[in-house]
Amino acid sequence: MTKERNGEPVGDRRKQQQKRNMKKRMRMGCGSMVGSERCVSCTTFNILAPIYKRVSEGDQSCRESQCRAYWLSRNERIIDRLLGDRSSIICLQEVWLGNDELVDMYEKRLGDAGYVSFKLARTNNRGDGLLTAVHGDYFKILNHQKLLFNDFGDRVAQLLHVESVVPFWHGQKSSVQQQVLIVNTHLLFPHDSSLCIVRLQQVYKILQHIETYQKEHNLDSVPIILCGDWNGSKRGHVYKFLRSQGFVSSYDTAHQYSDVDAHKWVSHRNHRGNICGVDFIWLLNPNKYRKPLRTSWNEAVFGIIKYLLRAASLAEDNAFAFLKVDSPGDYITYSGFCQALHQLGVAGHPHGLSPDDTKDLWIQADTDRNGAVDYEEFQQRIWSPKCREPLEEQIAGETGGTQAREGGQLAFGFNVKDAVLFPPEVEQGTWPENYSLSDHAPLTVVFSPVRIPCGQPVC
Template identity: 20%
Template sequence: MEESNDCAYLREFATTNQCELMFALNLHVEGVGLLQEEVRAVRQVTDTVESLLQHIVNKIRKSVKNLKENAAENSDSDLKVPISLTNGFTENIRGKTVLKNLINSNIGAIRFQIFDQSYFVVINAPLVKEIKLPLILYAHFTVQASKLFCLFTDHSSSQFSWFKSKDKENWTQVATTSKYKIKHDDIDHYLKLVCVPCNSVLTGPSAEAISENKVELIGDLPTCPFEERHKFTSQPSNNNCFRVVSYNVLSNRYTDSADSFPYCPPKFLAIDYRKQLITKELLGYKADVICLQEVDSSVFTTYYKDIFKNAGYMSFYHKKGNKSSEGLACFFNKTRFKKVDDHQIIYSNEIKKKLYTHLWNFVKVNPDLRDLFMRQLTSLHVTVLKLKLAKKSHTLIFGNTHLFYRPEHELVRILQINMATTYLQSLNQNYSQNNSVKVILCGDFNSIPTSAVYDYVANGKLHKNHPVFQNTKNHPILFHNFQFESACGTPTYTNYTENFKNCLDYIFIEKNKLKVNKVVPFPTEEELGNYIGCPNEVYPSDHLALVADLKLAT
């Protein structure tokens, strides 16, 4: 990052109750040389100006001491550091002034002076905290920052520039947008993205990210095992049946760290590669309704939405918690279904409502559980559809969810799934007044077939003495009135990685209203055993798609 030579940046970080003064120091130390350093002085917002200035003095003395040691300069005398914060150009700001009060004041021009260097202090200027490009870049695909975390910034006001280079030294500008469609001419070049963060008032220091690898051509896609599954879906379902798919497609945000799926080469982890396999797989199932989890917002907007629209689907998408970069999506065949409603509820936002009094009375008296539950962004995506061309009116309520993932916190998942069934029951009652209503609950439940979650959904209740409530008080009795069964049963694997292989995903249907006409077979253990785990070159996700033909019960 580059800071302006004559500006120092004072920012408040509300989430940590800290503030930071950042400035570029160029100090000539007699007998030693030049000290060039970006100084970042962090204090609590409740600390004082004199505390901040003393902290800066200590940091500079330490840096100078290290510089002298490296230069074999023997001097034990403490460096005198003239330093001050002034109101305008003359009046010193009182040392006892609390930093938060300084930040919130309307003092106007604040100057920071250290040695003979003077800086204009900019308060809460836009800042790029993190910027990163995808590890793999493919020609003919659109690229954007894989990570871009900013403070005090309006994305739409900020400035973006793309550059390419063969040697990371000589750069040629190729675009001035936040997203860039990589051209064929960019092959064998590195890319650089420069962001100048802005808001309606201020402009912050620029930040840049340079790709680790050069742009390459993706090449032809391989023949994949899911093409064998397509043999069972060569024809669309008929009027009395409809085909449902549930699939966790693995968000790009969970493939970005060094320890994520180390057995999979980066070029096959790249979202521009995987999204093509995912699309090819899904379209080959000729499904009527598709419920997806871990869908990247940017990929849905720039890729899935248009491709499925051209294939005859209408689609809806909701970010997890309305804020995460990944979320839940539903696609449905416009020829067979008409949209009635589509919305999302966020469990942690809803739990205090009257509908969930039985849960909140339990959660609020268990502080650790309450704090953990309320931090989650986990959501339920609901799509209500009307079946066309049927002899009688049929309303289908699809619930799509992705429950909390940590294995040790099954109680959080229990609360989430109880909220899901409670909410779906309420919707069911509303729509049942004039229609025949069927409820289908899809998703990644992060729960194996022997779990309390599966037990609850399949059997309709969970007693207050269940072991999952251990070490808590005021236990509720949880129940629902649906007669649910898993349409695909309990396959050996719906999640297959190097370190975990089991069944986590389900399509739950009301067995008194719907019948399973056909389940598309899963890859065999022998077929999966050819690989350390998924994803890989031919399996685009760590999960497997669930595909079932459902028939209306007469």
């Protein structure tokens, strides 16, 4: 028989106490010391701009922005929670930057608590945007850059280059004040399958910008943290694209979840009433296994092409015939390939693949460079490509699983120490009706520093 205390089963009380203890650790994460290590924490949260929040089921045009008392109270509670968590880094999406009173409230309260904040509005006066805040006790800002995608959806991203104020590592002869690259973004919502390419292009532009910045500032051996609302789940093409580049989902790493565990947690209830996991904090530690960016991009686009072919109920043979179009032989021609991509909706319009993108895909598909793609090449590149993700031992290196080798070149990275979503129900794959902060759940991750071996010429 289950024992009870104060009308509550002991087992349930133990689970709740464990949850409270974890939350306590999360709140302590940004300032806690583990041996000689100083942990840092990061929170990402889409706070739902009042211009988008519906307040009446009967009247869809009625928005929270029309009632000051509503949006003011909700955002005050959001800030209370953020300040209670005391993360070293805060990345917010859908901040109502078109309202000076709300912006001033965030900047003042965060500033009074020791944060330095940067805001970036979406293009074409959309009304909302991003706000990234870094606590001055843990990081100093070396640089801040704005990334405007200038494409459908008016999406933007922020890149912050920071350095730890207090050394993370103390050695007998030296100490390390480590630099980190932080990105905050909010990708386009996939209203239809034709926007898959747009969302992939947005991520490609972010990674391309990071790669360029690293080369310009000689930053090959620094960890990268990507935060935001990615508007796509673990089953999506963006997720696979980032994985192919060596990034790991911090929450899934902390809980040892694999791709088949996508149903175990959610972070968003969208305007269609669907619950899904779309908010991520991605981590990339410096290592020598990173695949060339354009290679990952081409593989991801081939993945979208296969998805669309299968969505059209085309089996392997029929898919090959579709791409072959009216070719007289048993092969795909370049003109037929272009025509098929137009029919699939991934090319031939302003937001689809450019002619250069299509040409680059063709070069990748035509492995023997004879001007045609035969059935074997179709299988190898489009239908059944080899594994696109790093090997498990490579991923272990990404998450700090390798140990420093004596005499080898050392770099600095992060271990994922802990991660939590709020409210706790979302960690069980459900959405509580009484949750009112946003239509997204805040995600907080605690990182502990780790020294890792680094190869040449690229870490």
